[in-house]
Amino acid sequence: MVLFCMSVKNRAELVSHGFMTEREIALEIIEYALRSVDPYKAVKRLIRLTNENLLVGHLSFNLSKIGAIYVLGAGKASFPIAKALEDVLGKRIKSGVIIEKKGQKPYELKKIKVIEGGHPIPDEAGVEGAKEIVKIAKHAKEDDIVFCPLTGGASALMPLPAEGISLEDKKRVTDLLLKSGATIQDINVVRKHISAIKGGRLAKYIHPAEIITLTFPNMLHTAGKFWPDPTLPDPSTFQDAVLMLKKYGIWENTPLSIKTRLQNADPGMETPKDFSGMRVHTFSVGSKEIACKAAKKKSETLGYKSVILSSMIEGESREVGSVLACIAREIQQHGRPLEPACTLIVGGEAKPTIEGESGEGGPNQELCLGFSLRIAGLKNTVIAAIDTDGTDGPTEIAGGIADGLTLRRANEKGIDLYGNLRKHNSSYVLRKLCDAIVTGPTGTHVMSLMVVVVGKDKEFAYH
Numbered sequence: 170m171v172l173f174c175m176s177v178k179n180r181a182e183l184v185s186h187g188f189m190t191e192r193e194i195a196l197e198i199i200e201y202a203l204r205s206v207d208p209y210k211a212v213k214r215l216i217r218l219t220n221e222n223l224l225v226g227h228l229s230f231n232l233s234k235i236g237a238i239y240v241l242g243a244g245k246a247s248f249p250i251a252k253a254l255e256d257v258l259g260k261r262i263k264s265g266v267i268i269e270k271k272g273q274k275p276y277e278l279k280k281i282k283v284i285e286g287g288h289p290i291p292d293e294a295g296v297e298g299a300k301e302i303v304k305i306a307k308h309a310k311e312d313d314i315v316f317c318p319l320t321g322g323a324s325a326l327m328p329l330p331a332e333g334i335s336l337e338d339k340k341r342v343t344d345l346l347l348k349s350g351a352t353i354q355d356i357n358v359v360r361k362h363i364s365a366i367k368g369g370r371l372a373k374y375i376h377p378a379e380i381i382t383l384t385f386p387n388m389l390h391t392a393g394k395f396w397p398d399p400t401l402p403d404p405s406t407f408q409d410a411v412l413m414l415k416k417y418g419i420w421e422n423t424p425l426s427i428k429t430r431l432q433n434a435d436p437g438m439e440t441p442k443d444f445s446g447m448r449v450h451t452f453s454v455g456s457k458e459i460a461c462k463a464a465k466k467k468s469e470t471l472g473y474k475s476v477i478l479s480s481m482i483e484g485e486s487r488e489v490g491s492v493l494a495c496i497a498r499e500i501q502q503h504g505r506p507l508e509p510a511c512t513l514i515v516g517g518e519a520k521p522t523i524e525g526e527s528g529e530g531g532p533n534q535e536l537c538l539g540f541s542l543r544i545a546g547l548k549n550t551v552i553a554a555i556d557t558d559g560t561d562g563p564t565e566i567a568g569g570i571a572d573g574l575t576l577r578r579a580n581e582k583g584i585d586l587y588g589n590l591r592k593h594n595s596s597y598v599l600r601k602l603c604d605a606i607v608t609g610p611t612g613t614h615v616m617s618l619m620v621v622v623v624g625k626d627k628e629f630a631y632h
């Protein structure tokens with residue numbers, strides 16, 4: 170079953186100009202990588218029914234001894250996971266609620282209620298959805314099983330503010346964190362400590378039922394383990410949350426209700442650190458590592474040498490783009506670390522820092538434009554960068570594509586690429602150049618994927 174399109178909708182437009190061969194290669198690699206992390210197919214492989222047993226990975230449950238089955242979760246890829254659960258378990262699901270990003274559910278489910286919430290800024294619909302999730306969680310009994318689809322975006326989509334904190338205050342601090350350039354890991358440290366549901370608290374509501382979390386392990390990495398925070402212990406503290414707000418220089422502008430909670434919270438209000446005696450299982454249904462390996466495999470199938478530079482890149486968006494451009498130039502001029510023709514595969518999550526008013530854009534779009542400035546004039550060198558969920562930042566654009574002719578084409582069209590980049594107005598530039606990648610919702614979310622294609626020609630084009 171195909172729930173979402175995992176291809177580039179405007180591919181013909183994107184390869185109609187610039188270095189077309191390398192553009193074709195980059196887009197083909199990205200599409201292959203997206204298909205490799207289809208959560209619907211992953212869940213269908215993971216969960217099976219026999220005559221007497223429910224099999225989930227290495228787990229086996231006697232169907233005659235299972236009470237009710239519930240589905241509770243949130244995230245930008247929670248819908249295809251929930252759909253797969255419905256297709257496998259059918260009427261055995263008693264009820265459920267998931268919260269998806271607005272505009273990303275293709276249709277209604279039969280047994281599971283789908284609520285559309287705000288992302289990246291939380292909204293009232295998300296709050297109401299979180300309340301419904303908690304209500305069902307509290308009814309779960311010892312012989313019940315609760316499946317929890319929790320994917321990227323869950324922290325914003327399932328916003329149940331802690332006592333004494335309003336939704337408006339939570340929205341305000343979220344906006345401050347997003348504009349500060351904070352990493353998603355640091356943002357979530359704060360979110361967990363101003364929430365009544367995150368940081369392992371959802372699992373406490375569900376207990377004593379058995380919990381099976383289905384996730385992409387991208388949200389928080391600690392001591393070699395991935396932590397989908399609503400249903401696993403949280404290693405961070407209130408003090409850590411304060412430090413994060415100070416680290417990014419936004420403590421003074423943080424709403425008073427949030428500062429009061431973080432500074433004065435009783436130790437008993439801390440997020441749970443230990444789930445001893447609880448039955449909690451976590452299964453991955455895809456990862457950025459899988460996507461990067463798939464991209465590398467496709468590159469080599471197409472005859473290009475390939476290397477995964479990193480699956481966990483972080484940094485200021487335009488600066489990450491600039492660094493990748495410098496590596497591409499090194500390849501063209503000195504054959505290091507690979508000889509052309511080759512590809513560089515990168516996964517992770519770059520972030521822009523925004524001060525004051527800004528235009529429309531997203532981190533991958535800014536990354537592409539940052540790359541284009543450093544690569545200007547270099548032939549047969551292309552970057553394509555997308556957010557794998559199909560929405561880069563608060564836009565409906567998945568990302569962008571750029572090459573050594575991007576700056577020249579912008580100048581010819583009277584577009585101030587430098588000025589628009591400073592104003593975080595990357596969507597305007599990419600749309601005008603017909604270089605905005607559009608996929609629509611993909612139904613997956615393994616953070617961002619960047620593909621750099623370096624052809625064999627070392628000459629420079631005029632610019």
